[in-house]
Amino acid sequence: MTNIAISARRLRKTYGGARGRVHALRGIDLDVPEGEFFGLLGPNGAGKSTFIGILTTLVRLGDGSARVWGRDVGTDPLGVRSHVGVTSQAPNFDRSLTVAENLEFRGRYCGMPGKQARRRAAELLGDFQLADRANAKVHQLSGGQAKRLMIARALIHRPDVLFLDEPTAGVDPQARLDLWDLLRDLRREGLTYLLTTHNLAEAETLCDRIAIMNHGQVLAEGSCEELKRAAGAETIVTATYRGAAPAEVEKLAGRAGVSRVEITGRQARVFTRTADGLLSALVQAGARARVPVTDVKTLQPSLESAFLTLTGKEQRS
């Protein structure tokens, strides 16, 4: 039987403030087995970072319970901390220290003796192609280098569970591809990984399983293929008209295979299992209402269409 590395039960978190309360998590139940690369996919504000914050003990536990590597985050935060590594979204390096010292001291804060921490830091700087930047100030690093240093720092004390909070956010496309390669290599280390992202390709490329999250809840969970199937694996046809999308388009909802039609301003979006004949119907509807079609896009069943279907459903309910 596989061990569970991360488990959350009825996890809720509300931030109270003078300007009202924010329900960041509304009851999360999630299990991540040991050795899995798990993705948490959701738009900004979905609650992903709060979830990671609680699991890494940086955010105080609200209601519910969570265990990481068998340790309870509420009653044994010190135990949890010695088993987890974390990369945060924005670089939060110690700016008074050099690149190498950031690694060394992170190791020493975890109880490593100085010599051992320096040796491990040098090893990681080599592995992450940062050896020539060892004595640089952290603000002199490029975006991609800073992200690599963040991952290296999270690994210094050899954690069992690695939390990657949007590890490729804000870097250029080439640096993103390089980071994906690096993370794919890292998979071979056999840790348990929890990655958050709002980049669908990233989740699809790296993760064994994915949970789609929005408004503090998990909407669906499974492998990429399972999610596509669960979301109905629909093709989404989006037509853009020169003016307001004609009302006649709504009638397409009655067509065989079409599950629903959404009209927002100049755009009509049709969710369907088959796109046959749909394009001409959309064009003809425009012609009859004298608002010509200016653009038509067809999105084949993908994680993106699953994501849009699921988050769209949640918004409507």
Place this chain on the structure above:
Amino acid sequence: MTVAAGIRLHGAPRSASLRAFGAMVMRDLRVMRRDFAVVGMRSVVQPLLLVFVFAYVMPSIGTTLSSSQANVPFSTILLPGAVASTMLITGVVSVMSPLLVELTFNREIEDRLLAPLPVWSIAVEKIIVGAIQSLLTGAIVFPLALLIHPKGLAPVIDVHDWALLVVVVLAGSLFAAAIGLFFGTVADVRRGPSLLAVGLLPITMLGCVYYPWAALHSIRWLQVITLFNPLVYMSEGLRASLTPGVPHLPLWSILAVLGGGCVLMSALSIALFQRKVRI
């Protein structure tokens, strides 16, 4: 659980915790050593000028402040006050300034929050390092204040009770660092500098640096108000230990306020720190 990835906690929990705590102290001392030119200048320039102008320039040109004590040179009054104000300012600023930065923007402090140590120990470490810096700058200013004076007007120093001096200096530096932790925790980075100007300036100007507290008897209301100023107890405490010939507050009040203040301010600021860093 399998143990695939090697060592997790490095050593026995207790020794690992001690090493982690030591590493935080090491980190702060390393940064201090590196920035020593800047930090040292910041801490020493003001008291140096203070001593130079009041204990050297003014007596030399004949416009001296009255020491209100016959046969006591003004430098004798000023020395404990200058050392005390330096120690207070350094203790407060050396904890507050970096903490303001570490707690805002990208929360640099997270690398320490992720250490397998209780959060309060991070606050305790800040107080200890702040107190060390306070002691160091006090030790720099003391000889300067001793040496800078016109001929024949040297401060008269007489340490008759070393234990008292050690207690006053230790409690005072810890108190100052705890005040720094308090302001570094409650202030936000944009208001920090104005807080320093509004808070620290009256404390130093009205901290019995240039006169003993007893000399304020003719302005009774000010004498009463200044009893709420921690610097008064540090200045008077140093007067009691270094210049016993100059009048000072009763010893029991000095020790009660410095000792009690150190404990209460530490407890309060550590509690606030814990609440602030884990949202």
